[in-house]
Amino acid sequence: MKPFTYTRAASVEEAVRSASSVQGARFIAGGTNLLDLMKLQIETPAHLIDINHLGLDRIETTAGGGLRIGALVRNTELAADRTVRRDYAVLSRALVAGASGQLRNKATTAGNLLQRTRCPYFYDTRMPCNKRRPGSGCAAIKGMSRSLAVIGTSDACIAQHPSDMAVAMRLLDASVDIIGADGARRSVPIADFHLLPGDTPHIENALKPGELITSVTLPKPIGGTHVYRKVRDRASYAFALVSVAAVFDRDGQGRFAFGGLAPKPWRVAAADAAARSGAPAVAEAALDGARPTPLNAFKQQLTARTLASVFRQREARA
Amino acid sequence: MVAVELNVNGREAHLQLDPRTTLLDTLREHLHLTGTKKGCDHGQCGACTVIVEGRRINSCLTLAVMHQGDKVTTIEGLGTPERLHPMQRAFVTHDGYQCGYCTPGQICSAVAVLEEIEAGIPSHATDDLEKVAFSDAEVRERMSGNICRCAAYPNIIAAIRDVAGEDKA
Ligand SMILES: Cc1cc2nc3c(=O)[nH]c(=O)nc-3n(C[C@H](O)[C@H](O)[C@H](O)COP(=O)(O)OP(=O)(O)OC[C@H]3O[C@@H](n4cnc5c(N)ncnc54)[C@H](O)[C@@H]3O)c2cc1C
Ligand code: SF4
Ligand code: FES
Ligand code: FES
Numbered sequence: 001m002k003p004f005t006y007t008r009a010a011s012v013e014e015a016v017r018s019a020s021s022v023q024g025a026r027f028i029a030g031g032t033n034l035l036d037l038m039k040l041q042i043e044t045p046a047h048l049i050d051i052n053h054l055g056l057d058r059i060e061t062t063a064g065g066g067l068r069i070g071a072l073v074r075n076t077e078l079a080a081d082r083t084v085r086r087d088y089a090v091l092s093r094a095l096v097a098g099a100s101g102q103l104r105n106k107a108t109t110a111g112n113l114l115q116r117t118r119c120p121y122f123y124d125t126r127m128p129c130n131k132r133r134p135g136s137g138c139a140a141i142k143g144m145s146r147s148l149a150v151i152g153t154s155d156a157c158i159a160q161h162p163s164d165m166a167v168a169m170r171l172l173d174a175s176v177d178i179i180g181a182d183g184a185r186r187s188v189p190i191a192d193f194h195l196l197p198g199d200t201p202h203i204e205n206a207l208k209p210g211e212l213i214t215s216v217t218l219p220k221p222i223g224g225t226h227v228y229r230k231v232r233d234r235a236s237y238a239f240a241l242v243s244v245a246a247v248f249d250r251d252g253q254g255r256f257a258f259g260g261l262a263p264k265p266w267r268v269a270a271a272d273a274a275a276r277s278g279a280p281a282v283a284e285a286a287l288d289g290a291r292p293t294p295l296n297a298f299k300q301q302l303t304a305r306t307l308a309s310v311f312r313q314r315e316a317r318a
Numbered sequence: 319m320v321a322v323e324l325n326v327n328g329r330e331a332h333l334q335l336d337p338r339t340t341l342l343d344t345l346r347e348h349l350h351l352t353g354t355k356k357g358c359d360h361g362q363c364g365a366c367t368v369i370v371e372g373r374r375i376n377s378c379l380t381l382a383v384m385h386q387g388d389k390v391t392t393i394e395g396l397g398t399p400e401r402l403h404p405m406q407r408a409f410v411t412h413d414g415y416q417c418g419y420c421t422p423g424q425i426c427s428a429v430a431v432l433e434e435i436e437a438g439i440p441s442h443a444t445d446d447l448e449k450v451a452f453s454d455a456e457v458r459e460r461m462s463g464n465i466c467r468c469a470a471y472p473n474i475i476a477a478i479r480d481v482a483g484e485d486k487a
Pocket of ligand 2: 119120121128131132139141156159201
C-alpha cells in the first residue's frame, strides 16, 4: 500500500468537509473492497476518512411506509433484519448470496453499492485498462471476457458490476441518499446511480467528489413472491455469472433485475412487461441489444435458463 | 505512526503502528500471535479469520487503526493446549485438518457460525428466512469463506456438528 494518513470522522459534517478539503481523501467503510485494491495499488488514496462511527448504522421505517437503511449497516445485519426478511425478502436473499459470512460482517450498504468491478484486467496493473488508466485501452474485449458484461457495454469497457445486493435494490426501486460538502442533501434513484461506461468507464456513479452516501431508502413493500437466483462457478463464495432478482404478484405480473450481465444492475421495462409470457420472453426482452464476446455469449442462454429456474421457484412458493 | 489500543484475548495491547498495518499483520508481526494465518491477504481464503467484538471477520482486509479499543479473539484466545475450546477439541477428535494451515481460521469461523445460527441470522442455505436452524447444508454454506487446500471438509463438518450437539450418529 502507498502511505496515507488516517482520521476517524466524528460527524457526517466533519467527514464531508474533510473529504472536500484534503487532497486525495477517500472514505473507508468496511474496507473490504478499498483495502483489497489499495494493496494492489489500484487505489492510492492519500488520506482515509473512517466513517464507521457516524451513527449511520440504523434501519428505520420512513413516514411513507418504506425503509431507510443507513449507509454503514453491515450486510449481515441488513439480511437478518426482521422487516427486510418479511417485506423485502429478495434483498435478504441477494445479500446472503454474496461473498462470505466474514465479509458480510464487515461489508456495508454504501460500500457494497460502490464496490468496483472484478474484471481480471482491472486487477492486473501490467495490462491496459480504461477504467484503471483512462485512455490505455481495454485488454478484456479480446481477452478473458468470460465473466464480463454482455449488455450496456461500450468499445471502451465491458466490465460487469459485481454486486448482488444492488440487483435487489434496483428491483425494489431504491434511492440513494447523498450529502455534499456544503451540507446539501439529494436523493438519486438507483436506476440513475450507476453509470454505463460509454467513453468514460472510470466514472462509475453519480457521486460528485467528496459526496457521502448517508442511506439507501426503499419504497413501501410491494408484497408478492420474492426470488433471488444466482449462478456461479462454485456453489458459494463466488461472484455471479448471472443472477436474477424477481418479484411476482398473484396474477402473474412480475419484475426482474439482473446481475452479472451489465455494468450496472440491469432492469428493462420490456422484460417486466413480458412476465406473463414466461422465461424465454423475459430473457429475450432483457437482453435485447446485447453485444457479447465469443467467450461470454453463453450468458444469454444461461439467463434464459436461470429465469426458467426462477419461474419454477415462484410456482413452488406461490 | 499512530497509537492503537486493542484488547487481544483479554490483554490490553498498546501499539505504535503505520496506519497501513492490517489487523492480521498487527497480530502476527507486532503481537507475535502467529496462530492466525495469512493465506491470500485478499479476503479470498479465510485463513486470517478472527473474532472482533463478537463477529468473525477477515483480519487481512481491515486496518488495526480502524479497531481502536476493540476486543479481538484469536485462536490463541479461544483455548490453550492444556484447556482446549470445545471446537478445538472436536477438530482434533474428528481429524478436521491435514496440514493445519487453514485450521485456526476454520475454528474461529466455526465458533462464530454456531452463534450466528443461534442468533437466527439467515444464510444462502436457509429455506424459510424466518426459520434458521442447524443443518449440514447450513454449515457448509456458512463455512464457505474458509478454504481448505487439503479438503478436510467432511471432517470439519463432523467436528462442528459434534459441538452443535447434533451428532446423533
Ligand atoms: C473474496 C470476495 C468475494 C466477494 N464476493 C461477493 C459477491 O459474491 N457478491 C457481492 O455482491 N460482493 C462480493 N464481494 C464484495 C463485497 O460485497 C464488497 O467488498 C463490500 O460490499 C464493500 O463494502 P465495504 O463497506 O467493505 O466497502 P469499502 O471497501 O469500505 O468501500 C468501497 C468504496 O466505497 C466508498 N464508500 C464506502 N462507503 C461510502 C459512503 N457512505 N459514501 C461514499 N463513499 C463510500 C469507499 O471510499 C470505497 O471507494 C466480495 C468481496 C471479496 C473480497
Ligand atoms: S473491461 Fe473495463 S475494467 Fe476490464 S480491462 Fe476493459 S476497461 Fe478495464
Ligand atoms: S488471508 Fe485473509 S482471507 Fe486469505
Ligand atoms: S488442513 Fe491443510 S489447508 Fe486445511
